């Protein structure tokens with residue numbers, strides 16, 4: 667058996683009751699299926715456990731990385747030293763809190779939240795069905811699709827700071843913009859969000875969800891590991907169209923490739939490394955810039 671690092675020994679002594687995994691492959695926790703081992707991965711079962719983990723990491727002078735469903739992350743090949751806190755399937759639960767509002771915990775997937783609201787006859791989350799991330803990750807980066815965005819429905823968000831204190835931020839305080847919220851500049855963790863929806867017949871909501879899912883299946887390479895759109899939409903035009911016009915569909919670096927089906931997606935053809943993906947993204951961005959003067963910025967978070 668591998669000997670424990672000093673950090674692994676110290677954190678397990680501080681957190682005997684918490685589920686900790688040592689040298690846990692990040693590739694198991696990212697939709698790209700890429701990433702070396704996390705020195706320690708903590709899986710809190712509730713917000714009390716999360717607060718305990720944060721206190722322990724402060725004592726050990728380490729800043730944890732927060733992982734949702736790992737669907738917008740490129741994790742490093744060498745792995746993650748220190749602590750990764752995984753919230754998917756840990757912070758769970760959803761409830762209707764008024765006739766038109768639901769509260770959803772951060773670890774619930776956007777798709778499950780969309781199904782839950784549809785079943786209640788509440789419209790507004792249809793766009794979120796098919797976004798494979800968690801509500802925490804979705805709020806963090808103001809996820810959106812097909813004209814819908816988290817910022818349109820987000821009434822308030824409960825967050826935890828690194829000392830384990832809980833605060834509530836109103837939707838208008840979240841400084842949402844395109845694929846961005848203030849949390850990207852702050853060390854705060856989404857615990858749950860309240861979404862304001864509108865009443866509609868269940869069948870109408872389900873039909874919209876079905877239509878959007880069909881559009882995804884037809885246009886996106888859902889059979890290959892990816893992190894969704896690799897680049898943010900630039901102010902001028904669409905990333906996928908610019909990449910296609912640059913003749914880069916199918917362009918490869920190692921096993922990382924620009925999808926043949928949707929040029930906005932970078933896909934892992936089997937054994938891609940983070941280094942391959944980074945190089946692919948840079949070469950694509952440089953070529954499009956050379957052709958058009960438009961600089962594409964990665965949407966995927968490069969850890």
Ligand SMILES: Cc1cc2nc3c(=O)[nH]c(=O)nc-3n(C[C@H](O)[C@H](O)[C@H](O)COP(=O)(O)OP(=O)(O)OC[C@H]3O[C@@H](n4cnc5c(N)ncnc54)[C@H](O)[C@@H]3O)c2cc1C
Pocket residue numbers: 697731732733734735736737738739753772796797798799800801802803804805806807808809810811849854855856857886888892893894895967
């Ligand atoms: C096939 C596919 C299709 C996709 N389609 C879309 C789409 O249509 N629209 C879209 O917007 N995105 C899309 N994505 C990208 C991705 O699903 C979203 O960005 C999603 O919101 C990421 O959530 P996550 O839980 O996976 O976050 P992760 O990838 O785990 O993390 C992303 C960032 O969020 C932070 N984070 C995660 N949880 C929390 C939390 N609780 N508190 C604070 N910070 C947190 C992380 O630290 C990290 O910086 C797609 C991805 C794939 C693979």
